[in-house]
Amino acid sequence: MVLLRASGLSKTYGQGRLRVEALRGVSLSVEPGEAVALMGPSGCGKSTLLNLLGLTLPVTSGELVVGGEPAPTRERERARLRNEFFGYLHQEFAIVESDTVAANVTIPLEYARPRVGRRQRLERARRVVESVGLGWALRRRAAELSGGERQRVAIARALVNEPSLVIADEPTAALDLATAGEIVTLLLSMRQLGASVLVATHDPRVAERCDRVVGMADGRLVAEETGISTD
Numbered sequence: 001m002v003l004l005r006a007s008g009l010s011k012t013y014g015q016g017r018l019r020v021e022a023l024r025g026v027s028l029s030v031e032p033g034e035a036v037a038l039m040g041p042s043g044c045g046k047s048t049l050l051n052l053l054g055l056t057l058p059v060t061s062g063e064l065v066v067g068g069e070p071a072p073t074r075e076r077e078r079a080r081l082r083n084e085f086f087g088y089l090h091q092e093f094a095i096v097e098s099d100t101v102a103a104n105v106t107i108p109l110e111y112a113r114p115r116v117g118r119r120q121r122l123e124r125a126r127r128v129v130e131s132v133g134l135g136w137a138l139r140r141r142a143a144e145l146s147g148g149e150r151q152r153v154a155i156a157r158a159l160v161n162e163p164s165l166v167i168a169d170e171p172t173a174a175l176d177l178a179t180a181g182e183i184v185t186l187l188l189s190m191r192q193l194g195a196s197v198l199v200a201t202h203d204p205r206v207a208e209r210c211d212r213v214v215g216m217a218d219g220r221l222v223a224e225e226t227g228i229s230t231d
């Protein structure tokens with residue numbers, strides 16, 4: 001079964017003179033356990049596409065199938081899928097600095113249905129935080145951690161619900177080279193847990209480690225990127 005399939009997706013922002021056609025008929029599938037990199041110049045529509053596929057923005061037109069079912073239009077159902085099917089990782093990490101690592105990582109579990117009890121939430125957070133190598137930091141406040149460590153916290157939070165697809169938007173943009181490499185290793189290791197990864201990136205080093213690279217330009221998919229170098 002294809003995990004996610006988009007056919008002819010379009011997205012228009014604004015109206016009249018402010019109208020922007022951000023996506024123009026994009027078709028893309030993601031298979032279970034696959035890592036797909038999305039590359040293209042700034043403004044070509046990568047974040048927009050990730051937001052449509054991850055159900056954080058409504059499509060203007062086109063078809064989207066998530067886990068074998070047409071993507072729901074009702075917000076309640078979309079919220080459920082966002083929580084159960086997807087994990088999200090952003091460039092800005094979106095970590096609550098004043099909270100502990102444990103509190104940050106349990107956030108998605110607080111919205112899980114059926115409900116997950118407090119003790120179980122903490123146990124799952126502990127396991128996933130240990131799996132990203134931050135077991136020692138469980139009770140530390142996020143503000144006390146380095147950028148790379150915070151991104152590990154964000155990965156732990158993206159994984160705690162055992163998502164089928166992790167959507168990552170420029171997850172290494174704010175990190176130095178060595179830390180970015182570690183984060184990509186961690187991100188791609190999610191495949192061993194059965195998750196797929198869809199990552200928008202400007203960094204060829206990230207893209208070359210994915211199973212497939214999809215190029216984008218001006219709101220459309222273009223031929224797969226070639227000539228990726230590791231320089």
Ligand SMILES: Nc1ncnc2c1ncn2[C@@H]1O[C@H](COP(=O)(O)OP(=O)(O)OP(=O)(O)O)[C@@H](O)[C@H]1O
Binds near residue numbers: 044049
């Ligand atoms: N909320 C919005 N309202 C209006 N236009 C928008 C909005 N969000 C994005 N756009 C426009 O849509 C186009 C695609 O933007 P998007 O952020 O998807 O590109 P991107 O490829 O992710 O860029 P970058 O690599 O710089 O993050 C751009 O022209 C952008 O200005």
